[in-house]
Amino acid sequence: MTTTTAGQTTGPEDNPLVEGLERLPVHPTALVIFGATGDLARRKLLPALYNLAHEGALPERFGLVGSARSEMTDDAFKQMAIQSVREFSRRAPDEKVLAKLFADTRYVIGSFDDHEVYEGLTDALDELDKTAGLSLNRCFYLSTAPRFFPVIVDCLGRHDLADREHAEVRVIIEKPFGRSLEEARKLNARVLSVFDELQVFRIDHYLGKETVQNVLALRFANNMFEPLWNRNYIDHVQITASEDIGIGSRAGYYDSAGALRDLVQNHMLQLVSLLCMEPPVAFEADAVRDEKAKVLRAISAPRPEEVAQMAVRAQYAAGTVAGADVPGYHEEEGVPEDSQTETFAALRLEVHNWRWAGVPMYLRTGKRLARKVTEIAVTLKPVPHVAFQAPQMSTGVRPNVLVLTMQPNEGVSLSIGAKIPGSRMAIRTVNMEFLYGTAFLSQSPEAYERLIIDAMRGDATLFTRNDEVEAQWRICDPILKTWETMPWPLPEYPAGSQGPAEARNLLIGDSRWRMI
Numbered sequence: 001m002t003t004t005t006a007g008q009t010t011g012p013e014d015n016p017l018v019e020g021l022e023r024l025p026v027h028p029t030a031l032v033i034f035g036a037t038g039d040l041a042r043r044k045l046l047p048a049l050y051n052l053a054h055e056g057a058l059p060e061r062f063g064l065v066g067s068a069r070s071e072m073t074d075d076a077f078k079q080m081a082i083q084s085v086r087e088f089s090r091r092a093p094d095e096k097v098l099a100k101l102f103a104d105t106r107y108v109i110g111s112f113d114d115h116e117v118y119e120g121l122t123d124a125l126d127e128l129d130k131t132a133g134l135s136l137n138r139c140f141y142l143s144t145a146p147r148f149f150p151v152i153v154d155c156l157g158r159h160d161l162a163d164r165e166h167a168e169v170r171v172i173i174e175k176p177f178g179r180s181l182e183e184a185r186k187l188n189a190r191v192l193s194v195f196d197e198l199q200v201f202r203i204d205h206y207l208g209k210e211t212v213q214n215v216l217a218l219r220f221a222n223n224m225f226e227p228l229w230n231r232n233y234i235d236h237v238q239i240t241a242s243e244d245i246g247i248g249s250r251a252g253y254y255d256s257a258g259a260l261r262d263l264v265q266n267h268m269l270q271l272v273s274l275l276c277m278e279p280p281v282a283f284e285a286d287a288v289r290d291e292k293a294k295v296l297r298a299i300s301a302p303r304p305e306e307v308a309q310m311a312v313r314a315q316y317a318a319g320t321v322a323g324a325d326v327p328g329y330h331e332e333e334g335v336p337e338d339s340q341t342e343t344f345a346a347l348r349l350e351v352h353n354w355r356w357a358g359v360p361m362y363l364r365t366g367k368r369l370a371r372k373v374t375e376i377a378v379t380l381k382p383v384p385h386v387a388f389q390a391p392q393m394s395t396g397v398r399p400n401v402l403v404l405t406m407q408p409n410e411g412v413s414l415s416i417g418a419k420i421p422g423s424r425m426a427i428r429t430v431n432m433e434f435l436y437g438t439a440f441l442s443q444s445p446e447a448y449e450r451l452i453i454d455a456m457r458g459d460a461t462l463f464t465r466n467d468e469v470e471a472q473w474r475i476c477d478p479i480l481k482t483w484e485t486m487p488w489p490l491p492e493y494p495a496g497s498q499g500p501a502e503a504r505n506l507l508i509g510d511s512r513w514r515m516i
């Protein structure tokens with residue numbers, strides 16, 4: 001709800017701009033979450049299910065089965081699910097919707113390599129079918145530590161859970177998809193020995209973000225940007241995914257991953273592919289993914305001797321974030337004293353194709369930076385001739401920058417040169433802004449809401465195909481391998497800062513990193 005200047009309250013239903021935000025029907029489905037008591041399930045998946053239910057987007061007949069190792073009854077799991085929604089949902093839950101959503105929820109306890117788990121699941125799923133009076137589609141969501149992905153997939157195959165007559169069976173696999181190209185290939189071979197590619201949904205939650213999908217809308221629903229979208233007009237691109245948070249309680253995972261595996265290999269390279277892809281013939285899974293895969297293939301994997309010039313890594317030291325003193329990475333609980341895991345990574349890449357040759361793509365991500373911001377900034381080339389010759393007139397003439405902000409303040413802003421009012425012809429940069437919140441008067445759904453429902457509908461457009469995952473690893477692998485052989489300690493940056501000074505070395509010419 002928003003209050004207008006006239007004092008009326010309006011909701012999305014009164015806003016003509018939200019037309020078209022309707023939901024598509026979904027076949028009756030049972031969703032099984034492996035790792036159902038874990039952090040991701042509690043913070044994201046269960047609240048996402050609630051919000052889908054709240055909007056009437058879940059199928060009429062929907063069943064949820066949680067599975068994990070924690071000792072719990074069906075009822076205790078239900079209570080945990082309700083509590084998670086209360087704590088983490090983007091909207092305050094309606095108690096009736098909440099109670100209905102989890103009324104028939106089941107819980108199957110056990111370790112993921114134990115065949116009793118799969119027998120329990122089979123019973124629970126059969127019962128749901130019986131109550132529904134038809135074979136529900138089945139979605140298995142692997143929200144576990146990555147080492148269980150192949151185990152679960154094998155067991156699903158062995159217990160005849162990977163396909164079903166008169167119903168669709170799908171498997172949703174969380175990130176990280178392997179730790180290297182080799183591991184990703186092995187995992188993929190295991191997955192595809194049980195499931196068909198059409199059944200596999202590899203999650204990259206950035207693709208579920210409204211503002212990430214808006215990159216495609218901006219490019220392909222408007223005629224004004226596409227003619228400029230190439231090496232003739234674009235000087236360089238900067239993609240930032242900075243976070244102010246540290247690693248919290250995730251040392252176990254994070255210290256074995258690091259910034260490059262955690263964010264660059266997946267989310268950031270997906271942003272590059274959306275930004276650089278050719279127009280797809282249709283907004284359909286393979287048409288879109290074919291074009292994205294071509295971009296990833298056009299980014300050459302660096303040779304070991306190139307890594308030092310095109311990649312920078314660093315670790316945060318103690319510092320101050322939002323006025324509070326915070327420890328350095330080595331002082332975080334669970335991080336080994338001599339850890340060489342990077343908490344910051346910056347890269348300079350190039351897409352070697354006709355459209356993008358010669359345009360540097362700068363990527364940077366890190367924990368404990370000055371603030372949380374995810375944005376793509378496209379800087380155009382300077383005007384070829386500055387006609388305002390007198391001193392001071394032209395000082396304000398700057399290249400245009402188009403900034404697509406994914407978070408916070410989701411929107412698009414274009415900087416343009418404008419005349420400063422007065423008798424002199426002096427120029428200054430001003431911004432034209434579009435803000436999601438203001439334009440659509442509605443809160444964007446969380447990424448997981450969109451992705452869960454798309455997987456249930458069998459639409460893989462916003463999921464990463466195997467060749468994309470492998471192409472992403474092909475770019476990151478040589479960097480990781482070279483870093484392993486490079487001298488340490490790593491460069492440091494104070495928590496709450498703009499990142500390490502070394503990142504400047506990646507920039508060509510007069511380019512500067514944008515302020516975080």
Ligand code: BG6
Nearest residue numbers: 175205241243262263267374407
């Ligand atoms: C996850 C990473 O994939 O993305 C986290 O594992 C990171 O380390 C998170 O914090 C960032 O996602 P978002 O949606 O908050 O930008």
